[in-house]
Amino acid sequence: MFQTAFSLNDLWFMAQGAGWTLLITAIAMVGGTVLGLVFGVTRAVLPGWTTLPLGFFLDIFRSVPLLIQLILANSFIPILGFRASPFAVSCIVLALYTSSYCSEIVRGGVQAVPQTTRRAARSLGMTWWQDMTEIVYPMALRVMLPSWIGLTLGVMKDTALVGWIGVIELLKSSQILITRMQNEPLFILIIAGVIYFLISFPISRLGARLESRFREND
Amino acid sequence: MIEIENVKKSFGSLTVLDGVSLSVNTGEVVSIIGGSGSGKSTLLMCINGLEAIQGGRILVDGVEVHAAGTDLNKLRQKIGIVFQQWNAFPHLTVLENVTLAPRKVLKMSRAEADAIAVRQLEHVGLGDKLKAFPGKLSGGQQQRMAIARALAMSPKYMLFDEVTSALDPQLVGEVLDTMRLLAKEGMTMIVVTHEMGFAREVSDRVAFFKSGKIHEIGSPQQIFESPQTPETRAFLNSVL
Numbered sequence: 001m002f003q004t005a006f007s008l009n010d011l012w013f014m015a016q017g018a019g020w021t022l023l024i025t026a027i028a029m030v031g032g033t034v035l036g037l038v039f040g041v042t043r044a045v046l047p048g049w050t051t052l053p054l055g056f057f058l059d060i061f062r063s064v065p066l067l068i069q070l071i072l073a074n075s076f077i078p079i080l081g082f083r084a085s086p087f088a089v090s091c092i093v094l095a096l097y098t099s100s101y102c103s104e105i106v107r108g109g110v111q112a113v114p115q116t117t118r119r120a121a122r123s124l125g126m127t128w129w130q131d132m133t134e135i136v137y138p139m140a141l142r143v144m145l146p147s148w149i150g151l152t153l154g155v156m157k158d159t160a161l162v163g164w165i166g167v168i169e170l171l172k173s174s175q176i177l178i179t180r181m182q183n184e185p186l187f188i189l190i191i192a193g194v195i196y197f198l199i200s201f202p203i204s205r206l207g208a209r210l211e212s213r214f215r216e217n218d
Numbered sequence: 219m220i221e222i223e224n225v226k227k228s229f230g231s232l233t234v235l236d237g238v239s240l241s242v243n244t245g246e247v248v249s250i251i252g253g254s255g256s257g258k259s260t261l262l263m264c265i266n267g268l269e270a271i272q273g274g275r276i277l278v279d280g281v282e283v284h285a286a287g288t289d290l291n292k293l294r295q296k297i298g299i300v301f302q303q304w305n306a307f308p309h310l311t312v313l314e315n316v317t318l319a320p321r322k323v324l325k326m327s328r329a330e331a332d333a334i335a336v337r338q339l340e341h342v343g344l345g346d347k348l349k350a351f352p353g354k355l356s357g358g359q360q361q362r363m364a365i366a367r368a369l370a371m372s373p374k375y376m377l378f379d380e381v382t383s384a385l386d387p388q389l390v391g392e393v394l395d396t397m398r399l400l401a402k403e404g405m406t407m408i409v410v411t412h413e414m415g416f417a418r419e420v421s422d423r424v425a426f427f428k429s430g431k432i433h434e435i436g437s438p439q440q441i442f443e444s445p446q447t448p449e450t451r452a453f454l455n456s457v458l
Binding site: 104114116117119120121122123124125126127130135137138142217 | 268291292294295296298299301303305307308309310317319321322351353364367368371438
């Protein structure tokens with residue numbers, strides 16, 4: 001007979017961890033998307049050489065493992081004289097990390113809008129800004145959405161790393177329980193996995209639904 | 219009136235327009251014919267300032283298109299252009315495609331813009347497709363929508379850039395009919411075309427382009443029946 005020391009209280013503890021996972025994901029995605037839009041459009045519309053420094057900066061965030069970024073930021077921010085909780089550090093680092101990927105998605109999306117379509121918009125007397133907001137963004141959005149949903153799911157799982165700098169998110173809360181109960185690590189990890197899945201699944205379904213809605217019009 | 223004076227245009231070392239001069243009077247229909255790469259389409263892009271020029275000047279109602287202080291967005295409101303690739307806005311319905319510029323550029327209310335758009339779309343025979351998305355239309359229908367979209371801005375001039383070249387043969391007729399109608403209504407038009415029958419029937423003047431220049435220009439009768447130069451004759455023989 002299956003017996004476990006795992007209690008409802010423990011499940012509640014993990015649920016709280018999941019809450020932090022969700023909150024950090026949401027903040028990282030909002031911040032990363034806003035920054036990614038700005039960076040991505042900048043890189044799409046300005047001549048290549050003018051955005052080299054920006055591209056280099058974003059490459060750093062994409063190339064260095066997130067765990068290293070988190071630990072370095074968590075150490076250097078206090079050294080530089082700023083006070084930031086591990087939670088704040090996590091949000092900042094993840095938002096920048098997200099923005100580096102998001103900017104590429106945005107750049108690709110903007111560049112996927114045919115020049116001829118943009119010419120047609122301008123030929124009607126629309127300004128550059130009207131062209132961007134009325135034509136380029138809505139058209140690019142359809143191209144960007146699948147990758148953006150993928151990025152969201154990726155970032156959500158990447159939040160597991162912020163446990164290293166002391167944020168008790170879902171994985172860290174599981175590890176704490178494992179340490180306490182010793183002999184049930186697999187059972188607890190399965191529960192954690194199920195919770196991750198329950199968070200991811202609706203996001204990916206929502207993405208698939210939006211995609212098929214867009215496709216109906218094409 | 220559109221006045222093109224000794225316009226020169228090149229892409230890098232490639233000269234595309236090599237001193238083109240042409241005046242188009244209000245109410246006139248001028249067709250431009252000629253081989254591919256002779257600079258016909260580029261000239262249209264220059265007229266509404268989508269392309270820069272390297273010499274000469276273009277005046278639309280006395281306003282110099284490429285002068286530094288010219289408000290191109292304003293100027294373009296009176297020059298409608300329809301492209302070879304119809305360039306529908308795929309995320310908007312047919313009606314929204316047509317109302318977008320009147321609403322955003324002319325600041326019309328939705329009701330005003332809708333009324334104009336419906337009228338123009340009925341005009342080009344798309345009154346029953348208002349709620350459809352462009353992806354659901356045939357090429358000919360999308361091209362007629364593009365014409366309605368340009369007309370909704372109440373332009374004084376219409377430029378047509380090989381608008382039937384990308385269409386299946388059986389769809390060419392419906393687009394040409396729409397353009398015939400416009401010509402009959404007195405629209406000032408510059409039509410770059412490979413449809414010689416259409417050019418002959420609708421134009422007041424026909425210009426034959428070769429190597430970035432107007433090689434010969436005259437009435438349709440003159441160009442098609444008694445071309446003055448061997449080049450014009452050779453071109454017409456090759457396409458007729």
